Amino acid sequence: MHEMAIMETVVDIVVEQAKLADAKKVTGVKLRIGELRDIIDSLMEKCFCFMARNTVADEARLEIEKVPFVIKCNQCSCECHEHISNYASMICKNCKSSDIRMISGNEFFIEEIELI
């Protein structure tokens, strides 16, 4: 539901970057989104198309790269990779410690922009 609000920010940043780069047109935008983020990719694309109308990014291709959820245990150094649908856990699967740090999964970045 909040995809539209997020896309408004994405398009704002893209338009600003295109202006700084003196670009005529934006042809592609690549996002990096962590698996922990509650985002629907297909809805993101629709919102992007809508928000980008009449801007330099009109008809640009949107690419979404998903970043896996990974935690590392501070106690036993075990690295746990667990897909969100298998219940992302903040507890180490190996030694059951909650003394962990998150390596990835929370990202929400504009990675790169393709311009002419």
Place this chain on the structure above:
Amino acid sequence: MEAFRVIEVKQSIFENNDRKADELRKELKQKKNFLLNLMSSPGAGKTTTLTKTIANLKDEFRIGVMEADIDSDVDAQIIALTGVKTIQLHTGGMCHLDADMTKQGLDNLGIDDVDLTILENVGNLVCPAEFDTGASKNAMILSVPEGHDKPLKYPLIFTVCDALIINKIDVLPYFDFNLEKVKEYAYMRNPDLKIFPVSAKTGEGIEKWCDWLRSQVIDWNGFTAR
């Protein structure tokens, strides 16, 4: 043929909101105002829990409440009956509040004569979790009829909250709600979460929740309760 260029941006989509949220937190700290962002799904009992919380703490702190809803002012009317300063924010269809909207709300409420502001966010377990409002602490309410599986279904909100209130424990005998399971699932998402089983209706457990909130306000504002 025109050449394509690729520029690396690596800019966080939430950067702008996160920066504004940090600025707001700094301002609140300076003004000695503790802001609690209270989230839940619709009907979990935010307003009832709030009226009980206000009754418990209003002799100690000057309280202000911001009610965020898509439409109507029914919640603000109920809160106004408690005698604390209240405003209703209309999000006009928006499913969450961001730092900008929170700041506008605080400016309208006026926080110079307030020690504790409570923001009742839009009823929703998904979108509000994504946006930092600038609050000092985040809390959420999960009610018994919603089921104990919610930390599995809505992970993010459980990871961003400092406290989880489990409301409507007075109806536990009528539902297949497992209190131990919900704690296990919630701790899995967030081992530091403070969990408070309460019944806003009967008042059971409200005192423990208020003890936690009181200590957070005192910590943040750096003063002892009146």
